[in-house]
Amino acid sequence: MKFLCVECDRPMGFAERALPGDGTLTAVFSCPGCGRSVAMLANPMETQLVASLGVSIGGRTLAEQPFELTRTVVSGGREGAFADGEAPAAVPETEAAALRPSWDEAARERLQRVPAFVRGMVLRIYTDYAREHGIATITEEVMDQARRELGLEGM
């Protein structure tokens, strides 16, 4: 799907995306010529249809994770199905762990609210984000920032 600016005869570019959490999706596209913007509002069925293809409107901002679709669309998956769902330590206990960003208490609590089936994947995404940005401690603000930048509103 593309939006073409009829006045400029130029394809509009993806500008921003929002997932309000009610199953809908908003995506904004802008014309690189005149700057005019349009917002595409997808209802829950349309949003789910796109999500079920394992694709991301506007392009991926994050490399596809193993079992990303399965882990995000299956409801009530088995706790402990994956070996990456351990809660992060607040204080690194080993030298190797010290190289990983730590999590403050509020961020850890928020992470614990993520369903266990998908928690390990979410943990890894935030950890990688913090490491790539030189962030030593993951806070709720860092999580919000990562969600915005990486388009993780659905996670």
Added chain:
Amino acid sequence: MSCLPCNRRVCDERGAAPAAGFRVTRVRGYHELPAEEGGTLPAQIAGQRARVQARLAFVGSVVAVMSGKGGVGKSLVAAGLAAALARAGRRVGVLDADLHAPTAARMLGAPRVALAVGPAGVAAAKAPCGVRVMSSDLLLPDEAPLRWREPEQAGFVWRGALETGMLREFLSDVEWGALDELLVDLPPGTERLSALAELVPGLAGAVVVTIPSEASYRAVRRAIEAAQGAGVRLLGIVENMAQARCPGCGAASAGFAGDAGEHLQRESGAPLLARIPFDPRLQAIDQGSTEAVAGALAPAAQALVARLER
């Protein structure tokens, strides 16, 4: 803006005035956009397919185990063939594509451990007989059905796409390693076979499972026609519950009436790989013991390998 009849950005030849209330325009179609200005979704889908191909580059043959009818012992045949192949020294994996009624992992005795996740993918479970397994059973709580996250409305719109997406991830995101054969245990019917054939263009073929009855013959015949219509090679037929066998003395007696296996063999030209008796000893597979079933299917496994290598 351009003139529709003249296909020019500014019509200076006809000077045609548009009808009242209409603007004269010709908007470019999707395929008229330069590739770099096209949407990102086709490229993302192509990337998914490429990951499947890359993973399966280390798999000798992908074989579907299917039937047009439920309850004929398709999963038993898939697990038994896999165990027999492993016993013969082959490197084998089983992908349980029956997402809503998964049984392959338990039949093969695969432990319900936490699956390791690394950058390269999710580790397959390893059954005691050496077969690698991936199944939705490993991902769900005991006896829990497969359910999807919201929204629940109009699920028919997207449910098929989700199931195909899971199948794709089971193919591309599992660290299968190097395998000689990857058996895909399909649910009854033909829809999942079509999805598999699209995801795996190099699909080696299908083994079809039936029981002797006339009803099974009719349902499986339809499935064979659908498979052939999708360009899937028929590797062979397995007739399950072909006879009843006394658990005490081992004597065989007539089982279901009918000759579906031979009938399908004559019509399709594919070999009848095995006729498995209804033998209570084979039920040990329900507890994850594959010995008896692997023994019953050993000749079929050997014949299958010969067909694959032909």
